[in-house]
Amino acid sequence: xxxxxxxxxxxxxxxxxxxxxxxxxxxxxxxxxxxxxxxxxxxxxxxxxxxxxxxxxxxxxxxxxxxxxxxxxxxxxxxxxxxxxxxxxxxxxxxxxxxxxxxxxxxxxxxxxxxxxxxxxxxxxxxxxxxxxxxxxxxxxxxxxxxxxxxxxxxxxxxxxxxxxxxxxxxxxxxxxxxxxxxxxxxxxxxxxxxxxxxxxxxxxxxxxxxxxxxxxxxxxxxxxxxxxxxxxxxxxxxxxxxxxxxxxxxxxxxxxxxxxxxxxxxxxxxxxxxxxxxxxxxxxxxxxxxxxxxxxxxxxxxxxxxxxxxxxxxxxxxxxxxxxxxxxxxxxxxxxxxxxxxxxxxxxxxxxxxxxxxxxxxxxxxxxxxxxxxxxxxxxxxxxxxxxxxxxxxxxxxxxxxxxxxxxxxxxxxxxxxxxxxxxxxxxxxxxxxxxxxx
Amino acid sequence: xxxxxxxxxxxxxxxxxxxxxxxxxxxxxxxxxxxxxxxxxxxxxxxxxxxxxxxxxxxxxxxxxxxxxxxxxxxxxxxxxxxxxxxxxxxxxxxxxxxxxxxxxxxxxxxxxxxxxxxxxxxxxxxxxxxxxxxxxxxxxxxxxxxxxxxxxxxxx
Ligand SMILES: Cc1cc2nc3c(=O)[nH]c(=O)nc-3n(C[C@H](O)[C@H](O)[C@H](O)COP(=O)(O)O)c2cc1C
Ligand code: SF4
Ligand code: FES
Numbered sequence: 366x367x368x369x370x371x372x373x374x375x376x377x378x379x380x381x382x383x384x385x386x387x388x389x390x391x392x393x394x395x396x397x398x399x400x401x402x403x404x405x406x407x408x409x410x411x412x413x414x415x416x417x418x419x420x421x422x423x424x425x426x427x428x429x430x431x432x433x434x435x436x437x438x439x440x441x442x443x444x445x446x447x448x449x450x451x452x453x454x455x456x457x458x459x460x461x462x463x464x465x466x467x468x469x470x471x472x473x474x475x476x477x478x479x480x481x482x483x484x485x486x487x488x489x490x491x492x493x494x495x496x497x498x499x500x501x502x503x504x505x506x507x508x509x510x511x512x513x514x515x516x517x518x519x520x521x522x523x524x525x526x527x528x529x530x531x532x533x534x535x536x537x538x539x540x541x542x543x544x545x546x547x548x549x550x551x552x553x554x555x556x557x558x559x560x561x562x563x564x565x566x567x568x569x570x571x572x573x574x575x576x577x578x579x580x581x582x583x584x585x586x587x588x589x590x591x592x593x594x595x596x597x598x599x600x601x602x603x604x605x606x607x608x609x610x611x612x613x614x615x616x617x618x619x620x621x622x623x624x625x626x627x628x629x630x631x632x633x634x635x636x637x638x639x640x641x642x643x644x645x646x647x648x649x650x651x652x653x654x655x656x657x658x659x660x661x662x663x664x665x666x667x668x669x670x671x672x673x674x675x676x677x678x679x680x681x682x683x684x685x686x687x688x689x690x691x692x693x694x695x696x697x698x699x700x701x702x703x704x705x706x707x708x709x710x711x712x713x714x715x716x717x718x719x720x721x722x723x724x725x726x727x728x729x730x731x732x733x734x735x736x737x738x739x740x741x742x743x744x745x746x747x748x749x750x751x752x753x754x755x756x757x758x759x760x761x762x763x764x765x766x767x768x769x770x771x772x773x774x775x776x777x778x779x780x781x782x783x784x785x786x787x788x789x790x791x792x793x794x795x796x797x798x799x800x801x802x803x804x805x
Numbered sequence: 806x807x808x809x810x811x812x813x814x815x816x817x818x819x820x821x822x823x824x825x826x827x828x829x830x831x832x833x834x835x836x837x838x839x840x841x842x843x844x845x846x847x848x849x850x851x852x853x854x855x856x857x858x859x860x861x862x863x864x865x866x867x868x869x870x871x872x873x874x875x876x877x878x879x880x881x882x883x884x885x886x887x888x889x890x891x892x893x894x895x896x897x898x899x900x901x902x903x904x905x906x907x908x909x910x911x912x913x914x915x916x917x918x919x920x921x922x923x924x925x926x927x928x929x930x931x932x933x934x935x936x937x938x939x940x941x942x943x944x945x946x947x948x949x950x951x952x953x954x955x956x957x958x959x960x961x962x
Contacts, residue, residue, distance in 0.1 A: 490943065548868065650890075701929075
């Protein structure tokens, strides 16, 4: 089975081992070509971002202005806080030099001299591992000013780690830039887009860790090679993180287009006790949940999942067996987005609180059928009305879970409309809601 | 009580400043360093950091209150963060959470009277494939069972 990002090579995290396996030859090759050539190859390879939106990486790079007197920046997004995602940490731990080499090539292509790798604060251990690799690369003259003589070129770039401090929203690219600037992680209104107006007002590209780690093999083996792996419209491999009710949870690097059922039953060892699957979230908790009977024949790539009614997201597959309490799961998801809303937009700040409050009421046995419609109404009013995509991330799981499991949810609520509650809900508009146990 | 950064820590902050074109970017790192030295962030610390980084103290405060990993009160010597998000929840995270609350007799963001332990319910820590999990200070403990939890907590002194 082809592995691009996490090949089975012992001690690959060590610089020497990485070099023995062809490491730091792709940057040499890249430096002998023009930046535009590199962007063109990445475009043709079909590589799409692994951070959630599956946007074409080469196209994103091509938005960077060619003529500007401002410095340009690359931000590598290792915030990895999407529930169900735990793949970037594997790269920090097992293949950090491929990420570094990918950064060098990317910076050369877009004309950046500085790269910040944003890593979530809780990843103390992985920050140290990554920093060790960066230090080794500096010491070997592969990064920084010294690379000029090492590679006999005019180009050089510096790589720094910026440590987050516990805020999911900092994974959103514009919040991430504010966080690097030493501010609250508030998402910015777009446009202007980062390629025009990013870090400190300068042209900036933001890419996920896994995206950048794919770059050296593309340069070394050619875009045709990459484009031929997996699904033609979304080629390559993905680090699928499988969690929840499976026998062998973990990260599996597999070609795009692998069947979801294949990943669950063959790679992740199936469901404990041979139970049935009730629900699956295929791309991290922000993506629309699928019913267990919707997954037959579904392939894991952006286009196939879209057709199936969900999205690839970060490739974090969360599996729930038939005995799972879906109302509790959804309430926990709603709690997460309420907790992580940065509070700038009213529909998100207030709406996420409503969603959580209504779901908690259903758990307490006080919900009525009108609550199910109310959940969908509130979700619809968040979606599309906010500065950043956390709005959608909060709305989708609720909207699609309630729609796709309507019978299930109806069994958990009273058929009678509870007028007292309905009135209360209506009057919530006029008071800020406090939900116990929520600390911002 | 007067707070002063140790000379080594001042040097670490200066090294952080050098990574960025603007000093303010070092605020998150400076806060981590201060928290390491003092245990938590005081108003005095925020004023000191503001001076070092040419910021207004309010802007330092706004950073402190935005991010969950900075504390404005002392936490336990062992700060235990339990993830209860979905993947962990599906594998028994709430059992672990309740077990710890009962064993330590404290609730979310509380500290034991002897100052040894504090507890925090946190969002996904990126260990979903090795759930359930908690972190104690900087270390992750994964694939937890009730027995393992007992063992780990009892081994700390
Ligand atoms: C609320 C929110 C959280 C996000 N968190 C992450 C994250 O943790 N890591 C990541 O790479 N992208 C995250 N993204 C997506 C980024 O905004 C951005 O699209 C991505 O890093 C681009 O990289 P790519 O093109 O390589 O996928 C998040 C987006 C939103 C709206
Ligand atoms: S959608 Fe939510 S998280 Fe995003 S900017 Fe608005 S309030 Fe903040
Ligand atoms: S859900 Fe607990 S670590 Fe991800």
